[in-house]
Amino acid sequence: MNPRTFATGGYDHVVHLWKLTEDSQGAIASPLAIRHASLVQSLLPICDTSCKLVSAGADCSVHLWDLSSERVVNTMKTSNSVYHVHKTLTSFSTLLEVAHRELQFEVRDHRLVPERPVQRFGYEASKPHxxxxxxxxxxxxxxxxxxxxxxxxxxxxxxxxxxxxxxxxxxxxxxxxxxxxxxxxxxxxxxxxxx
Structure with missing residues (x-):
C-alpha cells in the first residue's frame, strides 16, 4: 500500500515487511508475527476496512495481517496447498489457486461470518496445478x-x-x-x- 514498502516470504516460513531507505539505495526488513509451518508461496496487499497483507502457504493456511494493528486478524484453512493469491472485484474476498486436480480455484470471502464463504471452480486436468x-x-x-x-x-x-x-x-x-x-x-x- 506504500510505494516505499514491499513484502517477501519464502522457504524460511517467515514474512518480512521491507522499507526502502530515503535514498532508495537499500531496504530494512522487519519479520511479521505470521506463523506458517511451511513455504510461504504468495502474498497480496488488500484494503477492505483497513490495509492488510494476505499470506498463503504450502501449509494450507491463509493469514490476513492487519498493517495498522500489526497482528493476524483472520486465518483461513484450505484443504489444499495455496500456490497464488489474486485480487477479486470486492476487497472482502480473494481468489486462491490451489493444488487440486479438478477445482484449482477458490474464491474466499474473508469476512468472519460470510453468507457464502467459498466458491470453487476449475478445469479437468491430469495433474494439480x-x-x-x-x-x-x-x-x-x-x-x-x-x-x-x-x-x-x-x-x-x-x-x-x-x-x-x-x-x-x-x-x-x-x-x-x-x-x-x-x-x-x-x-x-x-x-x-x-x-
Whole structure:
C-alpha cells in the first residue's frame, strides 16, 4: 500500500515487511508475527476496512495481517496447498489457486461470518496445478486460461503462451497479459477484449 514498502516470504516460513531507505539505495526488513509451518508461496496487499497483507502457504493456511494493528486478524484453512493469491472485484474476498486436480480455484470471502464463504471452480486436468471480473492463470502445457468470475462453468478463453512449458505466473500489465514459465521464458499477449 506504500510505494516505499514491499513484502517477501519464502522457504524460511517467515514474512518480512521491507522499507526502502530515503535514498532508495537499500531496504530494512522487519519479520511479521505470521506463523506458517511451511513455504510461504504468495502474498497480496488488500484494503477492505483497513490495509492488510494476505499470506498463503504450502501449509494450507491463509493469514490476513492487519498493517495498522500489526497482528493476524483472520486465518483461513484450505484443504489444499495455496500456490497464488489474486485480487477479486470486492476487497472482502480473494481468489486462491490451489493444488487440486479438478477445482484449482477458490474464491474466499474473508469476512468472519460470510453468507457464502467459498466458491470453487476449475478445469479437468491430469495433474494439480483479474481484471474487471476476468482472471488469468497458466497451466502445465503452456496455455493461459481466462475466466469470468461471474460464470465459472467453463474457461472463457484458452490462449497458447509458451508451448510445452509449465507456466509459473500470469499477470495483467497495462494492455497485456504477461506469462512466465518455470524456466523463465516470457510471453506477452493482448488483454482480453484488447486489439
Amino acid at each position: 483479474g481484471r474487471d471480473g476476468i482472471f488469468a492463470c497458466g497451466d502445465r502445457e503452456g496455455n493461459v486460461r481466462l475466466w469470468d468470475l461471474r460464470n465459472t462453468a467453463h474457461a472463457l478463453q484458452v490462449l497458447p503462451a509458451v508451448s510445452g512449458r509449465k507456466l509459473a505466473q500470469v499477470i495483467f500489465s497495462d494492455n497485456y497479459l504477461v506469462a512466465s514459465s518455470e524456466d523463465q521464458r516470457l510471453a506477452f499477449m493482448p488483454c482480453f477484449g484488447q486489439p
